[in-house]
Amino acid sequence: MAKVITVALGGNAINKPGQKGTAEEQFENVRNTTKQIVKMIKKGHKIIITHGNGPQVGSILIQQEAGSDQVPPMTLDICGSQTQGQIGYMIQQSLGNEMKKEGINKTVVSLVTQVIVDRNDEAFQNPRKPVGPFFDEEHAKKMMKEKGETWIEDAGRGWRKVVPSPIPKGIVEIEAIKSLVDAGFIVVASGGGGIPVVINEDGTYTGVEAVIDKDRAGEVLAEEVNADILMILTDVPYAAINYGTPEQKNLEKVKLSEMKRYFAEGHFKAGSMGPKVEAAIKFVENGGEKAIIASLENALEALENDKGTVIIPD
Numbered sequence: 001m002a003k004v005i006t007v008a009l010g011g012n013a014i015n016k017p018g019q020k021g022t023a024e025e026q027f028e029n030v031r032n033t034t035k036q037i038v039k040m041i042k043k044g045h046k047i048i049i050t051h052g053n054g055p056q057v058g059s060i061l062i063q064q065e066a067g068s069d070q071v072p073p074m075t076l077d078i079c080g081s082q083t084q085g086q087i088g089y090m091i092q093q094s095l096g097n098e099m100k101k102e103g104i105n106k107t108v109v110s111l112v113t114q115v116i117v118d119r120n121d122e123a124f125q126n127p128r129k130p131v132g133p134f135f136d137e138e139h140a141k142k143m144m145k146e147k148g149e150t151w152i153e154d155a156g157r158g159w160r161k162v163v164p165s166p167i168p169k170g171i172v173e174i175e176a177i178k179s180l181v182d183a184g185f186i187v188v189a190s191g192g193g194g195i196p197v198v199i200n201e202d203g204t205y206t207g208v209e210a211v212i213d214k215d216r217a218g219e220v221l222a223e224e225v226n227a228d229i230l231m232i233l234t235d236v237p238y239a240a241i242n243y244g245t246p247e248q249k250n251l252e253k254v255k256l257s258e259m260k261r262y263f264a265e266g267h268f269k270a271g272s273m274g275p276k277v278e279a280a281i282k283f284v285e286n287g288g289e290k291a292i293i294a295s296l297e298n299a300l301e302a303l304e305n306d307k308g309t310v311i312i313p314d
């Protein structure tokens with residue numbers, strides 16, 4: 001049966017650790033991803049796409065700093081908006097081309113999306129979202145000392161700068177997103193978790209310097225568009241317990257209460273798998289049919305044959 005599926009694509013799947021992150025590399029990764037999405041569209045599913053931007057927004061920050069003696073650097077919220085354009089463009093073109101090859105006549109649109117956060121969110125005092133490339137410990141320590149930045153070791157892959165990542169509360173442009181989906185467009189929205197904004201006393205919005213987690217924002221988007229399924233696609237085929245140890249066990253079909261127990265036991269790392277599992281739990285808890293965490297390559301297989309971690313209600 002055709003489903004409404006919100007697909008969240010990892011920023012690290014578009015700009016893979018170990019790659020330089022050239023335009024060609026990122027375009028190639030997006031192209032491979034969109035081939036998977038087309039398979040789902042061909043099956044009649046209605047797809048709404050969101051994507052991460054951790055590597056890309058961190059790279060833009062480095063570019064800002066490198067050129068700051070010639071042109072003024074932009075703030076982090078503006079850098080986030082740039083990634084919505086950059087990645088949205090790659091998805092629009094790649095998915096459009098793939099659909100054309102398959103004789104599917106649909107238009108892909110990316111919407112610059114603002115996402116509301118609380119200005120008192122504790123994340124502003126406690127940066128935990130990794131952005132940008134992976135560096136060695138020596139570089140991380142230097143940046144912490146010289147620039148007062150916060151860096152962490154990211155899931156065994158190297159050191160990354162971290163920035164505040166407040167909880168998403170709502171999507172400013174949600175009615176436009178719904179209208180576009182209803183009109184038959186394939187919508188890319190809330191990219192990079194959305195541009196973080198706070199509401200002022202008079203109801204206006206102002207951007208704040210943070211990067212919202214795209215899995216959390218993707219969950220909000222999935223609920224708002226009444227998706228049946230939240231599908232989080234990343235660079236590992238399963239969420240695992242005892243990850244990275246000899247006792248690692250990949251999770252396949254898991255009931256909500258069991259997943260909540262694993263989450264409480266701390267099996268999923270903050271800033272990487274943690275928010276994915278948290279988003280999956282919230283989506284199913286709030287009435288979603290199922291949430292899937294799977295690798296990009298396995299998207300359709302995960303949907304049809306549970307080849308991934310599939311969280312279902314109890």
Ligand SMILES: Nc1ncnc2c1ncn2[C@@H]1O[C@H](COP(=O)(O)OP(=O)(O)O)[C@@H](O)[C@H]1O
Binds near residue numbers: 009010054239241
């Ligand atoms: N329990 C776990 N199970 C599987 N992967 C995990 C776990 N804990 C941390 N990870 C890490 O999470 C990474 C995926 O998260 P992340 O890099 O944020 O992806 P994306 O950019 O695709 O959103 C994996 O590459 C893996 O290293």
Ligand SMILES: NC(=O)OP(=O)(O)O
Binds near residue numbers: 010051212
């Ligand atoms: N904004 C965000 O969560 O990006 P990643 O998925 O790249 O970490």
